[in-house]
Every structure is written in structure tokens, then in C-alpha cells.
Amino acid sequence: MAAGTGADLRVIGITHAVRIMVLLVAIPPVIQAIGHVDLGNATPGPARWFTLPGPADTGWLMAAGVGGAWLGRRLRLPNALLFGPALASATLHLAGVTEAAIPPVLVALAQVLIGVSIGVRFAGTSLALVGRAMLMAVAQALVLLVIAMVAAWIGHLLTGYSAAAALLAYMPGGAPELSLVALSLGIEPAFVTTHHLLRISLLALLLPLLLRQKAAA
Known part of the structure; x- marks a missing residue:
């Protein structure tokens, strides 16, 4: 979509990469704070790694x-x-x-590959551009994190689903990354993935219409 509208792909790629990185760093402590989840128990023991x-x-x-x-x-x-x-x-x-x-070892390998894939998006980019995009992405990520926390808590109160699952479902990060976080932490992966499938489907349908309207205006 970015290529089709003539937008700066570097800025968009870096912004999304930094946003996802900030959210992935912030999610574990936030989940532990609002979701009453013991992340220590979510880590598989040595015997389970190669099950x-x-x-x-x-x-x-x-x-x-x-x-x-x-x-x-x-x-x-x-x-x-x-x-x-x-x-x-x-x-x-x-x-x-x-x-x-x-197997947990494959889940861990997938997380490593996602981390590397985020990092390579910074190749060949100036520090000034990275700095501007990083400031914008960090501010965006923090605002989205607060909104997602409020929405998750409301969803938790209305539906009874855990606040941790609702937070991962409502978090506007990358679908593969958040689905993998839910899987690796054992926080209702089906619930989280279904929400992101619906979110991305709606975005894929609505964004082209919004972009065309903006271009026409």
C-alpha cells in the first residue's frame, strides 16, 4: 500500500519496526502488572524444549x-x-x-527470526532518519499501548476474558509477533490470533478506500 501511494517506504518500515520493538519490550511487564500472569511459569523447562x-x-x-x-x-x-x-x-x-x-525450541527459533527480520530493516538508513522515525514510533507506541490497556481492561470486565489475552488481542502490533508472544506465553493464542486476523482483514479492505478518498481530496 505504501509503494502504491508513493509514501517513503524507509520511514514507514522503520516506524513499524520500532513500534513493534517497543511494544514487544513493553508487553511482558505490562501483562504481568495487569494480567496477573506469572511469566516465569510460561517458560518451558529444559525437558520440554525438545519435546x-x-x-x-x-x-x-x-x-x-x-x-x-x-x-x-x-x-x-x-x-x-x-x-x-x-x-x-x-x-x-x-x-x-x-x-x-x-515444540518450544521451534517457537524460540521463530522469535529469533522475527527479531532479526526487524533489525535488517534499518540497513542503509541514515542515523538522522532513524532518529526521527524512532521518536515518532516510540511516541506512537506509547499512546497505542495506553489505549490498548484501557480497552483490554474494559473488555476483561465485560467479557470475563483475561486482561492479558485482551491486551495481546487489542495491541496494534505485528500479527505474527503478537500471535507468537501469545503462543510462547500460553495466553490464549487462538483468541489473540483471531482478533488480529479480523483486524488485518478490515484494514486490508478499508485502507485502500481511505487512501483513494484522501488522494481525491
């Missing part, structure tokens, strides 16, 4: 990943490589075909 599902379950998970990615592209889902496998895996688990979980 692997059986051959049949491994096959189902791989099929959900590969088949879901293909299906997501065919359906033109937003972020097809994330939500296609998520929908395929959810279908298999809801149907009772498998109850397998992703």
Missing part, C-alpha cells in the same frame, strides 16, 4: 503449514503465510484430528 510430537501429529502439523500457506494464497488472505496455516491448524485441532503442539 516432539509423534510421526502422525508431525505430519498433520506439516500439512497444515504447507497446505494452509497454499490455501491462504488461493483465498488471498491478508498475511497468507500466517493466517492460512493458522486456519488449517485450527480446523484440524477443532475437529479433533490432532492435539499436537509446536
Whole structure:
């Protein structure tokens, strides 16, 4: 969308990267403060790091990943490589075909890859541009964090869902990053991922219309 509107891709990329980085740093202490979650218990013990599902379950998970990615592209889902496998895996688990979980070591590896992918967006960018984008992104992230905390607490009071799950669901960060945080901390990953799927779907539908109206004005 940014490329299609002639916006500065460097500023947009850096702003999103810094915003996600700030939110990922801030989320754990905020969750522990408002969500009554013991993050120490969310860390798997040494024996669980390399716990692997059986051959049949491994096959189902791989099929959900590969088949879901293909299906997501065919359906033109937003972020097809994330939500296609998520929908395929959810279908298999809801149907009772498998109850397998992703090994913690793979979840940790995914977090490392996401961290690296955020960092490489700063390549070839001047410090002045990074500084301006960083100030804007930090201010934006803090405002969004406060809004998400208020919304999460209201959602918690109205629905009974945990404040931690509501915070991760309402946080306007990257869908892969926040879904992975929910998975790694064991905070209702299905609830969080469903909210981000809906959010990104609405944005993908509405943003082009808003951009066209702004260009026409």
C-alpha cells in the first residue's frame, strides 16, 4: 500500500519496526502488572524444549503449514503465510484430528527470526532518519499501548476474558509477533490470533478506500 501511494517506504518500515520493538519490550511487564500472569511459569523447562510430537501429529502439523500457506494464497488472505496455516491448524485441532503442539525450541527459533527480520530493516538508513522515525514510533507506541490497556481492561470486565489475552488481542502490533508472544506465553493464542486476523482483514479492505478518498481530496 505504501509503494502504491508513493509514501517513503524507509520511514514507514522503520516506524513499524520500532513500534513493534517497543511494544514487544513493553508487553511482558505490562501483562504481568495487569494480567496477573506469572511469566516465569510460561517458560518451558529444559525437558520440554525438545519435546516432539509423534510421526502422525508431525505430519498433520506439516500439512497444515504447507497446505494452509497454499490455501491462504488461493483465498488471498491478508498475511497468507500466517493466517492460512493458522486456519488449517485450527480446523484440524477443532475437529479433533490432532492435539499436537509446536515444540518450544521451534517457537524460540521463530522469535529469533522475527527479531532479526526487524533489525535488517534499518540497513542503509541514515542515523538522522532513524532518529526521527524512532521518536515518532516510540511516541506512537506509547499512546497505542495506553489505549490498548484501557480497552483490554474494559473488555476483561465485560467479557470475563483475561486482561492479558485482551491486551495481546487489542495491541496494534505485528500479527505474527503478537500471535507468537501469545503462543510462547500460553495466553490464549487462538483468541489473540483471531482478533488480529479480523483486524488485518478490515484494514486490508478499508485502507485502500481511505487512501483513494484522501488522494481525491
